[in-house]
Amino acid sequence: MSRFERSNIARMQGYSFGEQPDDPFVVKLNTNENPYPPSPAVQQALLKVDVSRLRVYPPPTANSLRDLIAAQHGLKREQILLTNGGDEALRLAITTFVEPAAAIGYTDPSYSLYPVLADIHDASISSVRLKYDWSIPDDYAARMNEDGVDLSCIVNPHAPSGTLVALPQIETIANALNGVLLLDEAYVDFVDPELGHDSTRLLERCDNLLILRSFSKGYGLAGLRLGYLMGSAELIDPLINKTRDSYNVDTLTQILGSAAFADQTYARSTWDRVRQDREKLVVELTALGLHCPPSQSNFVLAQIPAGSNFSAAQTYQALKESNILVRFFNAPRLDDKLRITVGTADQNQQLCDALRKILQ
Numbered sequence: 001m002s003r004f005e006r007s008n009i010a011r012m013q014g015y016s017f018g019e020q021p022d023d024p025f026v027v028k029l030n031t032n033e034n035p036y037p038p039s040p041a042v043q044q045a046l047l048k049v050d051v052s053r054l055r056v057y058p059p060p061t062a063n064s065l066r067d068l069i070a071a072q073h074g075l076k077r078e079q080i081l082l083t084n085g086g087d088e089a090l091r092l093a094i095t096t097f098v099e100p101a102a103a104i105g106y107t108d109p110s111y112s113l114y115p116v117l118a119d120i121h122d123a124s125i126s127s128v129r130l131k132y133d134w135s136i137p138d139d140y141a142a143r144m145n146e147d148g149v150d151l152s153c154i155v156n157p158h159a160p161s162g163t164l165v166a167l168p169q170i171e172t173i174a175n176a177l178n179g180v181l182l183l184d185e186a187y188v189d190f191v192d193p194e195l196g197h198d199s200t201r202l203l204e205r206c207d208n209l210l211i212l213r214s215f216s217k218g219y220g221l222a223g224l225r226l227g228y229l230m231g232s233a234e235l236i237d238p239l240i241n242k243t244r245d246s247y248n249v250d251t252l253t254q255i256l257g258s259a260a261f262a263d264q265t266y267a268r269s270t271w272d273r274v275r276q277d278r279e280k281l282v283v284e285l286t287a288l289g290l291h292c293p294p295s296q297s298n299f300v301l302a303q304i305p306a307g308s309n310f311s312a313a314q315t316y317q318a319l320k321e322s323n324i325l326v327r328f329f330n331a332p333r334l335d336d337k338l339r340i341t342v343g344t345a346d347q348n349q350q351l352c353d354a355l356r357k358i359l360q
C-alpha cells in the first residue's frame with residue numbers, strides 16, 4: 001500500500017468484479033449481460049466509421065444522441081446526461097450531490113458498487129434492510145432523512161432479487177426524501193410491458209429524482225460503456241456543465257450507441273426473448289426445488305433448497321467445474337442463493353441439466 005493514499009482509500013476494499021473468462025465456450029450467466037448481440041445496425045455503423053474522425057475530440061455533450069434519447073422518452077435534451085456506463089452516472093451523482101461529510105443511502109442488499117463509491121467519496125453509509133419479500137420498508141425515507149443522506153439509491157427492478165417496486169411507492173419515497181433519489185433502472189428494459197411501468201412520468205412531479213439507464217443490458221453493449229441519467233434540467237445542469245469529464249463519451253461510443261438506440265425494434269425483440277426464457281427458466285428451477293422470487297429483470301435469484309447435499313457456494317463451484325458461471329455472494333441473506341443471468345434457451349437448458357446432476 002502506498003503511504004500517499006488518502007486514508008479512506010487505504011482503508012477501503014475495491015469492487016469485486018464477476019469473472020470475465022477468455023474461453024468463449026464458458027456458459028456465462030454471471031454478470032447479467034444480454035445473451036444476444038447488439039443490433040446489426042451497430043455492426044454496419046462500425047464498418048462505416050471514418051477513422052479520421054478520431055483525430056478530433058468527440059461532440060462534448062453528445063447532443064445528437066441526447067436528442068434521440070430525449071425524443072424516445074418525451075423529454076427535453078437538457079434533461080439527459082450521457083455517461084461512460086451507468087457506473088459513471090453513479091459516481092457523478094455522488095460527486096455532485098453528496099457533501100464531503102454527508103451520507104449515501106441504499107437498501108441492503110443492493111448493487112455492491114454503492115458502498116465502494118461511498119468509500120471513495122469518504123461518505124458515511126445509511127443502509128436499510130429490505131423486508132423478507134425484498135420490498136422496501138415504509139420508513140425508508142424517514143431513516144434516510146434521520147441519517148442526513150444527500151443521495152439515496154434504489155435499484156428497480158432490484159438487484160440481486162429481480163423484484164419490482166411499483167411506481168407509487170417510488171414517488172412517495174422521492175417526495176419524502178430531503179436529498180436526491182437516484183432510481184437505478186439498469187434492468188428496467190426487461191420489465192413486462194403489460195405492467196405499463198414508466199418512471200419517466202415521475203420526473204414532472206419529483207424535482208429530486210434522477211433515473212439511471214444502461215446500454216449494457218438492454219442493448220447488448222456492456223463492452224462499449226454507455227449509460228444515461230434523466231432528471232429535471234436543474235438537476236442535470238451541474239452534471240453536464242461542472243462535474244463530468246469534458247469528453248466523457250467517446251466518438252465511437254456515440255456513433256455505435258446511436259445506431260443501437262435507433263433500432264428499438266431489434267432491442268425490444270431481445271427483451272421479449274429474455275422475458276420468455278426467464279419464465280421457462282423459473283419453471284425449471286422451481287421443479288428442481290430452487291425457490292426464485294418473481295423477477296422482472298434479466299436474472300433470477302435462486303435459493304438452494306435447505307436439505308440439499310450441496311450449499312450454494314458448493315453448487316456455484318460445481319457449476320464452474322462444468323464450465324457454467326453464475327454469481328454467488330457470500331453475504332447475509334444471499335449465501336444460500338445463486339444469482340443466475342437469463343441466457344439463451346440453450347444456455348438455460350445446460351444450466352438446468354447441470355443443476356439436476358449436482359443437486360439430485
Ligand SMILES: Cc1ncc(COP(=O)(O)O)c(C=O)c1O
Pocket residue numbers: 032084085086087088111155159184186213214215216222226227
Ligand atoms: C444495479 C446496477 N446498476 C448499474 C450498473 C452499471 O451498469 P453499466 O456501468 O454497465 O452501465 C449495474 C451493472 O451491473 C448494475 O447491476
